[in-house]
Amino acid sequence: MTETIQRFGYVGVTLVIGSLVAWALLLILIPHLMLIDYALHASPGAISRGAPTGWTFHSFLPLFDPDDNQLRSTLARTLATTAAITLLCLIVCYPIAYYLAKVATRGWLSLLMLALLVPFWVNEVLRAYAWRSLLSRNGLINEAAAHVGLGPFEFFNWQIPLIDANIALFVGLVYAYVLFMVFPIFNAIESLDRNQIEAARDLGASWWTIHRRIVIPHAKPGIASGCIVTFMLVAGSFIVPVLLGGRSSFWFTQAIESQFSVLNWNGGSAYALLLELICLVFIVVMMRVFGVTLRDITRS
Amino acid sequence: MPDRLLTLFTRLYLGVFFLYLLFPLGYMMLLAFNNSRIPTHRNFDPTLRWFGEAWSNNRMWDGVENSLWIAALVLLIAIPLGLAGAVFLTRFKAPGKTAVYAILISPILAPGIVLGISSFIFWSQQLGFRAGWWTAALAQSSFIAAYCMLIFLARLQRFDPALEEAALDLGASPRQVFLRITVPYMRPALLSAAALAFLQSFENYTTTYFSIGAQSTFTIFIANSVRQGVTPAVNAVAFVIVMATVLVAAGYEIARRRGERRRERARRAAIAAEMQEELLGKPAAV
Numbered sequence: 001m002t003e004t005i006q007r008f009g010y011v012g013v014t015l016v017i018g019s020l021v022a023w024a025l026l027l028i029l030i031p032h033l034m035l036i037d038y039a040l041h042a043s044p045g046a047i048s049r050g051a052p053t054g055w056t057f058h059s060f061l062p063l064f065d066p067d068d069n070q071l072r073s074t075l076a077r078t079l080a081t082t083a084a085i086t087l088l089c090l091i092v093c094y095p096i097a098y099y100l101a102k103v104a105t106r107g108w109l110s111l112l113m114l115a116l117l118v119p120f121w122v123n124e125v126l127r128a129y130a131w132r133s134l135l136s137r138n139g140l141i142n143e144a145a146a147h148v149g150l151g152p153f154e155f156f157n158w159q160i161p162l163i164d165a166n167i168a169l170f171v172g173l174v175y176a177y178v179l180f181m182v183f184p185i186f187n188a189i190e191s192l193d194r195n196q197i198e199a200a201r202d203l204g205a206s207w208w209t210i211h212r213r214i215v216i217p218h219a220k221p222g223i224a225s226g227c228i229v230t231f232m233l234v235a236g237s238f239i240v241p242v243l244l245g246g247r248s249s250f251w252f253t254q255a256i257e258s259q260f261s262v263l264n265w266n267g268g269s270a271y272a273l274l275l276e277l278i279c280l281v282f283i284v285v286m287m288r289v290f291g292v293t294l295r296d297i298t299r300s
Numbered sequence: 301m302p303d304r305l306l307t308l309f310t311r312l313y314l315g316v317f318f319l320y321l322l323f324p325l326g327y328m329m330l331l332a333f334n335n336s337r338i339p340t341h342r343n344f345d346p347t348l349r350w351f352g353e354a355w356s357n358n359r360m361w362d363g364v365e366n367s368l369w370i371a372a373l374v375l376l377i378a379i380p381l382g383l384a385g386a387v388f389l390t391r392f393k394a395p396g397k398t399a400v401y402a403i404l405i406s407p408i409l410a411p412g413i414v415l416g417i418s419s420f421i422f423w424s425q426q427l428g429f430r431a432g433w434w435t436a437a438l439a440q441s442s443f444i445a446a447y448c449m450l451i452f453l454a455r456l457q458r459f460d461p462a463l464e465e466a467a468l469d470l471g472a473s474p475r476q477v478f479l480r481i482t483v484p485y486m487r488p489a490l491l492s493a494a495a496l497a498f499l500q501s502f503e504n505y506t507t508t509y510f511s512i513g514a515q516s517t518f519t520i521f522i523a524n525s526v527r528q529g530v531t532p533a534v535n536a537v538a539f540v541i542v543m544a545t546v547l548v549a550a551g552y553e554i555a556r557r558r559g560e561r562r563r564e565r566a567r568r569a570a571i572a573a574e575m576q577e578e579l580l581g582k583p584a585a586v
Contacts, residue, residue, distance in 0.1 A: 004392050007464075009474035016392070019384035024403050027442040031418035038421055096317055099310060110553055112318070117549040118542065119321050123503040125523045126538050130324035132526070133331060133535075138340040140327060175324065207306075228409060236411025238506045239523050253413050253506075260417075260510070265425060268417060276414045283409055298405055298450060 038269035045264065059270035071255060073164075078252040079278070081165040082235040085173050089181040089230050090223065092174075097185035097222075098215065102194060120179045128243040131172040135244075156246035165249045172244040177233045181226040188222025189215060221296035224286045228297060232279045325542055332535035339532045350536040357533065363521035366433065370508070370517065371501040373437035374444055378497050379490065381441070382448025389449075390456045405450075407443035415439055416510030424513065431513025437501075439511035444500050448493040455489035 005013050042051035042058035051058045062071050100112060119127065133139055135155040142152045155168040192215065200210045216223070241251035252275060259268035287293070331339040335347035354360065385404050389397055407415055419439035424431040463485075467477045483490075505519045516524070525534045 004394065007391070007468065007474065008478075012474045012478065013392075016384045016388050019381055020388055020400065020404070023381045023385070023445060024400070027419075027438060027445070028403060028407060031422035031442075034422045034426055035414070035418040038425075092317070095310075095313060099314065103310075110557060112314075114546075114549055114553050115318055115322060117552075118545050119325060121499065121503070121545045121549065122325065122538075122542055123505060123519055125505055125519055125526065126328065126541065127324070129522075129526050129530075129534065129538070130328040133339050134324055134327055136340075138338070138342060140341060143342075175320070179321075232409060232411055236413050236506070238413055238509070243523075243526060253411075256413060256417070257510075265421060269421065272414045272417045276410055279409070279411060294402055294405065298408070 035269050035273055038266050039273040040270075041266050043264045043266040046266075059266045060274070062267070063274075074250050074255050075252050075274075077164045077249065078235055081170065081173070082231055085170065085177075085234050086181075086227050086231045089174060089178050090227060093178060093181040093185060093226065094219075094223075097182050097219075098189055098211075100182075101186050101189035102192070102197065116179060116182060120183075124176045124237070125239050125243075127176045128172050128240040131168065131175060132243050135168045135171070156244070157248060159248060166244075166246050168246065169241055169244045169249045169251075172240050173234050173237060176237065176240050177230050180229045180233060184225040184229070185219055185222040188219040188225075192218045220290045221292045221299065224290040224292050225297040228283050228286050231282050235279060236275065328535055329539045329542055332532050332539040334532060337531060339530055339535050350532040351539075353531070354533040354536040354540075359516070360518070360521050360537070363516045363518040366515060367502050367518040369433050370437045370440065371498050373433060374440050374501040375494060375497055377437065377441040378445040378448050379493060381445040382452055382493060383486075383490075385445070385449040386452035386456050389453060390459075391461070405446050408446045410443075412443075412504070412506035413510055415442055416507040419507075420511045420513070423511075431511065432515045433512075436508045436512040436515070436517070439507050440501050440504055443507070444497045447500065448497055451489050451493045451496065452486065455486060459485055 039059055040055045042056055046058060047053055100109060104112060134141055137152055145153060156166055158167045160167055160170060196214055197210055200214055236253060238253040241254060245251060256268050256271040259271060331341060332350050333346050334341060335345040389401060416439050420431060420435060423429045423435045423438060429435060464477050464481055467481055503519060505523060508517055509520055
C-alpha cells in the first residue's frame with residue numbers, strides 16, 4: 001500500500017478509493033439491500049389486513065397461492081420462452097459469428113459489421129415496433145399470405161405449444177436481443193489462431209470435428225457470455241412483451257410493473273428480487289458448465 | 301459436403317439472417333411516407349406530412365431535453381467512476397480486487413428493471429428525493445459506469461507503467477503524471493467511453509422507466525406513442541433515428557479503417573527505415 005501511496009499521492013489514493021466506495025455503496029449495494037428489505041416486508045395494505053409487521057415472506061405468497069396459478073404460469077411462460085430463445089439465438093448466431101470472424105474477407109466484414117451495428121444501436125422500443133406493424137392484420141406478412149391464399153394470421157394470439165408465448169412475441173424477442181449473442185461469440189472466435197484450424201484440416205479433420213474439438217472449446221467464454229446476457233435481457237425485457245405480447249402472453253416483468261402501478265412497492269420488490277435471483281442462478285450454472293470465470297465473461 | 305454446396309448454403313444462410321435483421325427496419329421507415337391515418341403500406345400515397353407532425357410535437361421535444369440532461373449527468377458520474385475503478389484494478393497494490401471487480405461489474409449482468417426499481421426505492425422512497433433526472437441518472441450510472449470501466453481496463457492493461465515511473469523519477473508529482481501522461485494516453489478510450497455512455501443513456505428504456513417516476517424521456521415518449529395507438533409520425537421519428545444511426549456507424553467504421561491503414565503505413569515506413577539503416581549504414585532521410 002505504501003508503494004501505491006508513493007505512486008499516486010495521498011490525494012490520488014483518497015480520490016480513487018473514495019469514488020469506488022461511493023460507487024459500490026450508493027449505486028449498487030445499498031439500493032440492493034433496500035430492495036431485499038422491501039421484498040421481505042408485507043405491504044402496508046397487507047399489514048392492515050393482518051399480515052406480520054416484521055420480516056416475512058408474505059410478499060412472495062402469491063407465487064404459492066393454491067387457488068390462483070396465474071403468477072406461477074406467468075413465471076413459467078417467461079422462463080420457458082427465455083430458455084428457448086437463448087438456445088435458438090445460440091444456434092442461429094454461432095455460424096454467423098464464425099463466418100464473420102474467420103471466413104469473411106475484410107471488405108465484406110466491414111459491410112456486414114455495419115449491418116449488425118445499425119439494428120444493434122436502434123433501441124429495443126423501435127425494434128419491437130417494427131415487428132408490430134409487420135405482423136399486424138394490415139401488415140406486409142398477412143398481405144403476402146393472403147396473396148397465396150392463406151391467413152389472415154393472428155400472430156398476436158397464436159400461442160406456441162409448450163412455451164405458451166405467442167408467435168409475435170417470440171419473433172420480436174429474438175429480433176430485439178439476437179445481436180447480444182453474435183458479438184461475444186464473434187470476439188471469442190476472432191482470437192483463435194487460424195493456423196490451428198488449418199493444421200487440423202491438413203491432418204484430415206472433418207469440419208464437424210474442427211468445430212467440436214477446436215473452435216467451440218476456444219469460444220466457450222464467448223458462448224457463456226452471450227447466453228448469460230441474452231437470457232438476462234429476454235427474461236428482463238419489459239417493453240417488447242408490452243408491445244407484442246397481446247392478451248395471452250403476460251410477461252413476468254409486467255407482473256412486477258402491475259404491483260408498482262397499484263403502489264405496492266413490497267410486492268414489486270419481491271418479484272423483482274425473484275427475477276434477479278433466477279438470473280444469478282443462471283449465471284452461476286453457466287459459469288460452472290463452461291468452466292469460465294467472471295473476467296472471461298466480461299472480456300468477450 | 302462438397303465445398304460448392306457448403307458455400308452456397310452459407311451465402312443463403314447469411315442472406316436470410318441479414319434480411320431478418322434489416323427488413324423490419326426498412327419497412328418501418330417506409331411507412332413514414334404513406335399518407336394514411338394508421339401506419340400501413342396499403343394504398344401508398346407518398347407524403348412528408350408525418351415528418352412535420354413529428355417535428356411540431358412538443359412532448360417529444362420535452363422528452364429529448366430530459367434525455368439530454370440525464371445523459372449529461374450520466375457522463376459526469378460514470379466516466380470518473382469508471383476511470384477510478386480501472387486505475388484501482390490495474391495499478392493499486394491492494395487485496396480483494398476480485399471481489400471489488402465482481403461487485404462493480406454486477407449491474408451489467410442484472411436485469412435493467414431490477415436496477416431501476418432498486419434505485420427508485422433507495423433514492424426516492426427511502427431518502428425522499430423527487431423521482432426525475434437525478435434518480436434516472438443514478439440508476440443508469442450504476443451499469444454504465446461498469447461499461448466505461450471495462451473500456452478503460454482494456455486500454456490501461458496495454459499501457460507501460462515504466463512511462464509513469466520515469467516521470468516520477470524525474471520529479472513529476474502524481475498529479476502531473478496523471479494529467480500529462482495517463483490522461484493523454486487514455487484519450488481514445490475516454491472518447492469511446494463517452495460515446496458509449498451517451499448512447500446507452502439516451503437509448504435506455506427499462507431502467508429509466510422504472511426510476512424516473514412521472515417524468516418522460518425521448519425513448520419513453522416513443523414507447524408511449526406506440527402504446528397509445530400510433531400515427532405514422534412515430535415512423536417518421538424512427539426514420540430519422542435509423543438514418544442517424546447509419547451515419548454514425550458508417551463514420552465510425554470509416555474512421556476505424558482509416559486508422560488501420562495509417563498504422564499499416566507507419567509499420568511499413570518503420571520497416572523500410574530500419575532496412576535502409578541496416579543496408580546503407582545510415583539513418584533514412586525523413
